[in-house]
Amino acid sequence: MAGAVDGRPARRSYRSWGRYPSAAPADVFPVVWRSDAPPFECLRGSVLPYACGRSYGDSCLNDGGLLLDVRRLDRLIAFDAAAGLLRCEAGVTLAEILALIVPRGWFLPVVPGTRWVSVGGAIANDIHGKNHHRAGTFGAHVTRLELLRSTGERIVCGPDDALFQATVGGLGLTGLVTWAEIRLKRIDGPGIAMERIRFPGLDAFFELATEDHAFEYTVAWVDCLARGPRLGRGIYMRGDHAPLDGPAPSPLAGARFTVPVDAPGGLLNRVTLALFNEAYYRSQLAGRRRSIVPYAPFFFPLDGVGDWTRLYGPQGFVQYQCVVPGVPADGPIRTIFERIARSGEPASLGVLKRFGAARSPGMLSFPREGTTLAVDFAVRGTRPFALLDDLDAIVREAGGAVYPAKDARMSPESFRAFFPQLDRFRPHQDPRFSSSFWRRVHAS
Numbered sequence: 173m174a175g176a177v178d179g180r181p182a183r184r185s186y187r188s189w190g191r192y193p194s195a196a197p198a199d200v201f202p203v204v205w206r207s208d209a210p211p212f213e214c215l216r217g218s219v220l221p222y223a224c225g226r227s228y229g230d231s232c233l234n235d236g237g238l239l240l241d242v243r244r245l246d247r248l249i250a251f252d253a254a255a256g257l258l259r260c261e262a263g264v265t266l267a268e269i270l271a272l273i274v275p276r277g278w279f280l281p282v283v284p285g286t287r288w289v290s291v292g293g294a295i296a297n298d299i300h301g302k303n304h305h306r307a308g309t310f311g312a313h314v315t316r317l318e319l320l321r322s323t324g325e326r327i328v329c330g331p332d333d334a335l336f337q338a339t340v341g342g343l344g345l346t347g348l349v350t351w352a353e354i355r356l357k358r359i360d361g362p363g364i365a366m367e368r369i370r371f372p373g374l375d376a377f378f379e380l381a382t383e384d385h386a387f388e389y390t391v392a393w394v395d396c397l398a399r400g401p402r403l404g405r406g407i408y409m410r411g412d413h414a415p416l417d418g419p420a421p422s423p424l425a426g427a428r429f430t431v432p433v434d435a436p437g438g439l440l441n442r443v444t445l446a447l448f449n450e451a452y453y454r455s456q457l458a459g460r461r462r463s464i465v466p467y468a469p470f471f472f473p474l475d476g477v478g479d480w481t482r483l484y485g486p487q488g489f490v491q492y493q494c495v496v497p498g499v500p501a502d503g504p505i506r507t508i509f510e511r512i513a514r515s516g517e518p519a520s521l522g523v524l525k526r527f528g529a530a531r532s533p534g535m536l537s538f539p540r541e542g543t544t545l546a547v548d549f550a551v552r553g554t555r556p557f558a559l560l561d562d563l564d565a566i567v568r569e570a571g572g573a574v575y576p577a578k579d580a581r582m583s584p585e586s587f588r589a590f591f592p593q594l595d596r597f598r599p600h601q602d603p604r605f606s607s608s609f610w611r612r613v614h615a616s
């Protein structure tokens with residue numbers, strides 16, 4: 173597979189997706205062959221695997237330490253097209269897998285909002301998708317993986333092993349995943365029969381969410397700037413796999429449009445975002461709209477615009493993603509929306525979804541039953557960090573969690589409260605592995 177990918181973003185700058193915080197590894201060691209262990213005894217300092225850098229904050233960064241660049245571990249090892257079982261190296265991207273399996277009637281069991289994510293990254297953050305209420309997390313579909321420890325030991329483990337449960341959602345800290353085996357799912361075709369429903373506020377969102385069980389995929393875009401009776405208004409999208417008239421675009425195709433330069437710092441302000449939100453909300457004239465679309469724009473709409481993170485300006489941005497348990501139409505989610513709307517912070521790209529009851533397999537997995545909200549904020553000096561600390565307090569109080577893959581600022585106290593299995597995880601961490609995130613949430 174090496175070198176075969178046209179649309180794959182060629183980016184080896186070792187930043188995180190939000191470009192905040194800035195960090196510089198002391199060195200980078202490329203891992204090319206799964207049979208060759210990096211010479212851990214000769215490498216100085218802490219090490220951390222780095223794949224596609226699609227994590228927003230600092231969980232994929234190792235400031236002053238060493239990064240193991242695993243992107244060239246990109247070989248498919250075995251594909252049983254009858255049973256739907258795929259074994260591949262950990263640096264293979266979901267886009268590369270989709271290019272192979274969709275024409276053969278298979279799909280990945282879980283995909284996130286971008287296809288430029290590696291299998292190793294998907295495991296390390298135990299990622300979730302629009303079908304969490306049906307399928308749970310990515311890690312729930314990994315049948316085996318190989319872990320290379322800094323001692324040189326190689327351990328093949330599966331769902332019943334504690335080391336597997338520490339590695340899934342383990343933030344790259346238990347060792348290097350060299351390969352993994354994934355159970356795929358059958359699909360009717362490369363299309364998605366999609367329904368888009370405009371909803372006027374939070375109560376209507378929770379009403380629609382009661383119908384989630386009837387659809388494989390559900391997610392909602394929300395206007396985080398709307399207030400009063402329009403608080404939490406948005407567009408609900410739900411759908412199922414379906415045949416498509418004509419061929420689906422290749423998942424390896426590049427973006428249709430690229431943002432050429434960093435936008436001026438103030439471009440995404442409350443006025444421009446409110447105008448955009450109003451136009452987007454009104455763009456759907458009918459209350460409901462049904463269509464059959466190729467799967468890529470349904471799952472990965474942001475992949476259509478290259479380097480869109482430049483719109484946030486040179487200081488970058490943070491995404492805040494939390495989950496709170498229960499069905500609290502008038503509970504913490506409403507309070508969070510009110511706090512964001514009142515704060516004056518220009519919140520953009522709000523995404524709201526109900527997680528299902530499936531238990532995540534990882535000790536540090538983020539998803540749990542409840543409502544998850546993700547919102548982007550441009551970084552301007554110390555903004556929006558005071559607001560996000562307030563939101564953490566609401567989430568803590570509600571017994572929820574904030575997603576480490578998106579985080580650049582949560583406190584050690586919050587981390588401990590959000591991840592009660594931390595003490596079970598610790599014995600499985602590889603003593604040579606660390607990250608900027610890990611040091612931050614362990615600072616005293």
Ligand SMILES: Cc1cc2nc3c(=O)[nH]c(=O)nc-3n(C[C@H](O)[C@H](O)[C@H](O)COP(=O)(O)OP(=O)(O)OC[C@H]3O[C@@H](n4cnc5c(N)ncnc54)[C@H](O)[C@@H]3O)c2cc1C
Nearest residue numbers: 223224225226227284285290292293296299300343344349
């Ligand atoms: C536009 C966009 C949409 C997104 N949507 C979602 C979503 O819907 N759901 C969701 O859950 N996430 C989502 N994400 C986040 C993304 O899925 C995760 O951050 C994912 O882990 C990124 O994978 P990566 O290959 O880029 O890994 P990196 O970001 O490079 O690394 C992530 C972690 O994986 C570890 N790692 C990488 N490779 C290995 C390996 N071989 N062995 C051990 N550890 C390894 C790293 O050390 C690090 O801790 C989204 C991100 C973007 C940019």
